[in-house]
């Protein structure tokens with residue numbers, strides 16, 4: 130008789146789960162999840178809710194199949210080896226993770242298991258391609274996305290997800306799955322598949338609709354991918370490459386892999402500007418302005434609507450993430466790490482590699498980032514990507530009486546127009562906290578003065 134433990138982490142599903150496929154090839158299999166109170170605490174309200182809902186759905190699915198999910202009290206470095214030894218397992222299987230903490234923890238678990246003569250099996254079902262599979266000739270992750278993508282896109286999509294015939298083992302745990310007071314989110318393998326099916330109806334328009342926060346043009350699969358209620362390589366193979374929309378979508382999965390691979394190689398991606406020229410950048414970090422940004426009170430409607438949606442739901446469209454990140458970092462000259470932390474706490478899909486990678490992209494400090502002189506104009510961005518103003522009006526009821534794209538710049542309207550819409554700037558909607566064109570000039574000067582001592586020539590602004 131052979132026995133395996135499958136340790137579920139960011140792969141909260143049974144279908145297309147490489148670690149579970151591996152465990153189910155033994156005679157019997159025990160399924161375990163470790164409750165780590167510190168990690169749960171740091172997850173923030175929406176991620177915590179999604180995680181607990183997905184774990185509960187996974188437990189229900191395992192029960193339906195005749196098994197049970199054993200909840201163990203963390204830390205995992207102790208809980209997993211102890212559990213595996215107690216039930217006489219031959220192997221523990223899990224899907225890898227790229228953060229420095231996860232790598233430290235997994236190595237410690239592997240070492241402890243080997244002391245009990247229990248083997249470990251690490252697969253990478255949470256990414257399309259495993260870290261280390263896309264490297265330059267010198268053996269490092271390409272620092273330019275296009276180079277990464279060219280190598281990544283020709284690799285075969287092969288994941289060993291065929292399940293074996295193991296019987297489930299029922300084991301007592303020593304942890305209890307907490308109940309989230311706010312109620313469950315729709316977080317399960319079935320819900321993720323339904324979201325994918327829904328998205329497949331519009332996917333061929335993805336390259337046209339993906340920048341429109343007022344339309345349902347993106348998959349909304351980010352939290353599913355974050356917690357593994359769906360497997361990214363399965364998504365890529367279902368989507369395929371038949372149309373430009375499909376190719377554009379799969380390219381986004383490559384960005385996700387790229388940031389994960391970079392983070393695995395450079396754990397300081399989350400804390401250190403990857404371009405050292407910007408170490409000397411003089412951030413302003415004005416407390417009141419940061420609060421106005423967080424609370425959606427900047428006076429720029431597209432920024433305020435987005436920040437209020439983020440606070441209320443934990444989700445934000447990619448275009449809006451870019452707009453509010455540019456506004457914080459460039460218009461307000463606030464250190465990107467402050468924005469990164471705020472996002473990480475609130476986003477339901479908050480993920481260190483993706484979040485820090487994208488914040489560094491927006492700030493111009495990351496590898497292959499937006500050039501420092503690209504400063505998004507919040508008014509033009511609003512008019513271009515929410516042309517009728519529907520998105521903004523949905524989140525800013527105080528501006529609901531403004532027609533069409535007028536809603537993107539109430540401060541450009543005359544006193545009569547404002548009065549007839551019942552808006553008094555500074556009273557029922559804020560006046561802009563900075564003037565965008567002046568803030569742009571200030572940001573360019575700050576970036577240029579950080580670049581000069583580092584000997585980097587100015588590029589055209």
Ligand SMILES: Cc1cc2nc3c(=O)[nH]c(=O)nc-3n(C[C@H](O)[C@H](O)[C@H](O)COP(=O)(O)OP(=O)(O)OC[C@H]3O[C@@H](n4cnc5c(N)ncnc54)[C@H](O)[C@@H]3O)c2cc1C
Nearest residue numbers: 347348349350351381385447450451478479480483484487
């Ligand atoms: C400042 C900032 C912070 C971000 N923080 C996160 C984060 O913490 N977690 C996260 O998953 N994404 C993050 N993103 C990337 C992106 O905004 C979200 O993945 C996307 O909006 C999720 O919506 P969707 O699933 O409908 O995306 P779709 O457009 O349907 O894309 C499909 C999938 O591709 C991946 N993807 C799409 N865009 C990106 C991107 N720019 N970088 C990496 N992967 C991408 C995601 O997994 C996404 O679910 C951030 C972007 C910015 C600009």
